[in-house]
Amino acid sequence: MWEQIVNLSFFAVLLRLLPPILLGALGGLLTDRGGVINIGIEGLMLVSAFTSISVGSASGSWVAGVLAGMLASVLVSLLMAFFTLQMKVDVIVAGFAVNIFGGAATVLLMSILYHSHGQYMPADPVRIPNVVIPFIEDIPVLGQLLSGHNVMVWLSFLAVLFCYVLLNHTPYGFHLRAVGEEPSAARSLGIDVQRIQYSALIWGGVFSGLAGAYLSTGMTSMFVREMTAGTGFLALAVVIFGNKNPVGILFGSLLFALAQTLVNTVETTPDNKVPSQLIAMIPYIVTVAVLSVYAVRKASTRRRKAAAV
Amino acid sequence: AGCGSNKSGQSGSSQTDIGGSEAPLSVGLYINGNLGDQGFFDSANAGVQRMDKEFGAKIKVVEGGSNQTDWAVGLESMVSSGKYDIVIAGTSQMSDITINLAKRYPNQKFIFFDVAIEGLPNVYSVIYDQKEGSFLAGAFAALVTKSTELKGSNPDKTIGFIGGMDIPIINEFRSGYEQGAQYIDRDIKVISSFVGSFSDAPKGKELGLAQFKQQKVDVIFAAAGAGGLGMFEAAKELGTYAIGCNVNQNEVQPGTVLTSMLKNVSDSLFRAVDRYKKGELQFGVSEQLGFAEGGVGLAKDDLYSKNVPQTIRDQVEEIQKKLESGEITLK
């Protein structure tokens, strides 16, 4: 394992595992800041994963695939928005319904379009390409650090920056946060609360869409039923874990990806005797541990501050 | 084994009606999970679909979903509807449910796969020698990693196994595979990893990449559903090799998937119903299908002939013979 850390392949794996959770969490972040908890990330990611590989391979363009995936995810988000904002369905119920819907709708479409219930592997698939940076690529350490990563890896870093700027430096971001924090205040200033919340859910769709597209057209080039395998829920946890801000979420996602990289490393270690169920617990135990340590420290600084004065 | 060619096996009242062409045979398949698993269920489904095509059976496939709470009810409602001449189910999780139902509905005929159920006059069961099949796959993998003819092989004597979940049935695949590899060369090391689910293709791919790149593995056998598909992709990208599972997956990534360990649920079900139709199927017994009956085996299609060197193929044949004759016995 140390060898892998030294030769930086560990780093490459980490970066490959990062985008789905990071993008999913950013989607969750923007909806959450608009005052709508998004339980439906999982379902949105599935819808986009299916659409992007499907459209991508049909059109032969990964860009078209990714855009279509985002669009599909946005459409389902709009459906969710309609039910929560217009029909006043409890937002959590709506989120779960989106997950159920996404899981079933993708399989249904797959069986109609490709006569398969389990997976769709296009004959000549398109892939979101890797970015090879000339010159830098050949520099020993730097090359491995910077070159050869998937476009989506860079895009997800950009997305962090984007969300940061959006939330903290644009009028829209202020409106969004105001709506999430004090909707009545926003409304009294002529901000259309409902419209902002619609848009928040759309953002959720956009980023969940990117995350889903990466699963099927970046990490692999296939769609498999339920291929998100709980990533959406992890993303939800990361939103809260990351303190509901883009930078915190970046670190939260890195932690998760790191734990997953660790799982993969242990799983592929020769003569590994640890039962795989215990290995699989690593990310979750790490998260609970970090959460606890963080909370305990915060609690004790609260106490210390109170005591010190 | 007792492959009932004796006509005395004819029993049950419904069978006599079937000879006539007026009422088509009605077959129901209950799947305690979902289609698209790249395993039993898809294979069973393929078998049932073939009944429709080849002798116009009226077929119905019911997916029970993954909540185990629903399964007993799902199967019973198929049985109690009385619509089916034959109800097919399988897997160890369903065996007790089926035994219970078979006792309560003595007029319903059942075909059960993957677990031996004996002594019930209305149940025919079929099991597969998957361990032997995996043994052969292991031997094959060992030959591949030692091969000098295959471009993607390296000198390291390390091969890989990827399982969907760390559960008995998958570990049976693994155990056979390891034994097969050791049979070829005691020094062969097998790296085993588990995905944790049968649907996580990206993780299957990551585990594949890690085994290939970090552990110098050059061929992996996957019993991991969609996880295996992910691994195939990794193998393809790196120019290494893979072995498919359950159904013939050689065409999924031609040239990369050198062969597949078959578990022929599809053929076995078709064969059983076909014999039932002819009045030849004997109930109350279970059959184990091995290489000879086509129950298990390696997928030896054109791609196999094209991509696998002659020497390896020859050795495989030899080992298969030894397995059939009992010269090799498994733990």
Place this chain on the structure above:
Amino acid sequence: MSDLLEMRNIHKVYSNGTRANRGVSFSVRHGEIHALVGENGAGKSTLMKILFGLETPSEGEIFYKGEKIEMRTPKDAIRYEIGMVHQHFMLVPSFTVAQNIVLGSEPRKGALSDHKAALLETDRLIREYGLKVDSSATVARLSVGLKQRVEILKVLYRGARLIILDEPTAVLTPQETDELFHSLRKLVDTGYTIIFITHKLNEVMSISDRITVLRAGQTVTTLNTAKTNKEEISRLMVGREVLLRVQKTPARAKETVLRINGLSDEDSYSGQPVLRNVSLEVKSGEILGIAGVEGNGQTELIEAITGFGKGYRGSILFQDKPLAGESIRAIRAMGIGHIPEDRQTRGACLTASVKENLILDQYREKAFGRIWFLNERQIRRHARELIERFDIRTESEDTPAGSLSGGNIQKIVVARELHKKPKLLIAAQPTRGVDIGSIEFIHKEIVRARDEGAAVLLVSAELTEIMSLSDRIGVLYNGELTALLNNTDDLTEEEIGYYMLGVKKDERKAVAT
């Protein structure tokens, strides 16, 4: 003078069936300060929300500058240069003052918002109108008075010419109120028009030009301030004579119930001292009023006594028993009643029913059930009794407290805390935002509790309230008890005012105890 605004025959039925306005007619002239008064729940806020586009009327018309207009959303109101300062703060706590002020119409630099311009603009407004506040401070940390300023600045920033102020002074100190009035007069002089809602008739008399009285969702009348008086207004509002001055007999103080010695405490965030060596005593049968500009340690004093505040120094003895380290539950069980200053959050649970609100901290008593179970019938009977005795206007004891008017919610709190016949009653701002009828009632009940032998510690920012209720008066300034005086007839508001502002310090206070 022509009417700037006219609202004709406004009806409003809320979706739950409440008829808040039933044919209100109301008009405002250009350049006047128009006071809108009425009991809690009379429909004042509803009428103004309709004018501001926050609620749609079920019926009725609005004319503005002679034209019939439709108000659908606050956006329309802002377009017509109407601004509103709401009864409850409409601020985003995590935003800075400047961000709150420009929210919804931010200065931009390209696609981004221009923080610098926002700050500059805010500072310019602050200078121009003399409403001092730190434009880069986070709103969550501002005092209520400053928050109120931010609300007014928000309205001014949007260029409103007609400004609605819904009970802006309910949470302000007298000084802050004076400053606010000063600003309002300046605004009117420069051509603004103001609608002003308040329950304080002094304010009505001192600032308004005309007065409209609402009762039960209908217009009673509109008066010229110069030609009326407080008694008339209150009679019109309540429909009967209201005693504007508390009637009480001299106190008959007995044994000391609460004894505080050398109490000091610091703010847990900033570490600044908030209480400095405070010592006082309250005897049974007397009311000790604590006057002071808000934020001078009153809150901390109450929190320390009632068990919310931990980690103070000094001693608090209740019937000679130290309270330090006791849980809130234990403290309440000893016989200490507490009317908290914040009824919306702490004093009442708005989503719980009236009857559930009335048994808080008493639900473990035998009267309300045996062993582990609650006795529904007893609880209901108890609620009905209190509703009757305290004249709580509610549809039933099962109604959620949140759908009662503010005054009635306060009556629930008072009823609950007095019902248990506390030996010590801590009353913090007991009549804030409450209409005059209810004020009269609550004051009477507090005096009655005193006469029945309770020791009362009254904390209020309302000097009039302190003067009229208390037997003795203490003044907190900057965490220090700067005066402790007997409330004799020759004590004037001015004198207490000096102590409150820290201009004067009473050296005899130890003697006066």
Place this chain on the structure above:
Amino acid sequence: MRPRKAVFLDLFGLAGAVAASLVIGIIVIFCVSSEPLAAMNAFFVEPLTNAFNFGSILNRMVPLVFTGLAIAVVFQSGVFSMGAEGQLYIGALTGAVAAVYMKGLSAWMHIPLVLVCAILGGGLFAFLPGILKARFKADEIVSTLMFNYIGIFFVSYLLNNVIKDANSGGFARTPYVQDSARLHQIVQGFPTLYSFVFALAAAAVVYILLFKTRTGYELRLVGKNPLFAEYGGIHIRKAIVLSMVISGALAGLGGAMEVIGQQGALNDHFSTGLGFDGIIISLLARNHPIGILVSAFFYAYLTVGGQNMQAGSDVPRDLAVIIQSLLVLFVSSQALFAYLNSRKAVRKGGAEVAS
């Protein structure tokens, strides 16, 4: 008088919502099926008319009622736990251990013992995130989501490595539970098991707990307004932990009910999402224990109906699931309720305005 009227309005709204959602379901079925009548019959009618199906619905309700109640208790207390799934597994585990390995007891002893073990297992497993939240303010959404995974993997680990029945075949399970611990059919020939009675009893107990006891009053006040509760002397942290533990115990009971009822053994991965279904069930019932019986019935009805439709018509499973999710959305549509209720209210108010 007033509360009764409110209930009436709610029922009126509910009926309207159900009707609207049925219309949607019917439209979808008509669009996709070539035998819509058969499909609708199988989906909507047969589950109610066929005794076997109806009995199965009642069985299917059992885990949903328990996880629904588990969620109701925490949500009423203002704790946003999503941990019912993991607690279900741990309760099933401890219950199963008692049910399988304790021998020679009478049913009257054995079953209560199993239940106690399940309560302890589920309760203790929920205690951890509870204490993390109460003492350190660690967010319970994150911790309970993580604890779900930990619980499920832990049970799977034990099943595959420690307590596996040698005869379990390809998928691990424990040995079958002792007959003395098994819950059987209430009436021969009708599939509903005694576990259904336990579910009803649990709903009643939780109802009494929440609405008729001091503890319930405390929990609900903490949920509605913690500042108010604190001011009234209620120990907030204790209430949070208590609500988590009660919730875990209920979820754990639900798991044990599956083990000694429907399934007869603890199976690896025996639930996929029963705990999450509990969230939907509870929210549909606005976290009211008695309402949970109704919403769990509705949900089980849809599940059984969906299966039945798949078996009895050309509508595929996935479509049945989609219809199910749409029905859930419509039934939980507050706007539909509010619209129907407000029309009444406005008519009432409006009439008085005019007079």
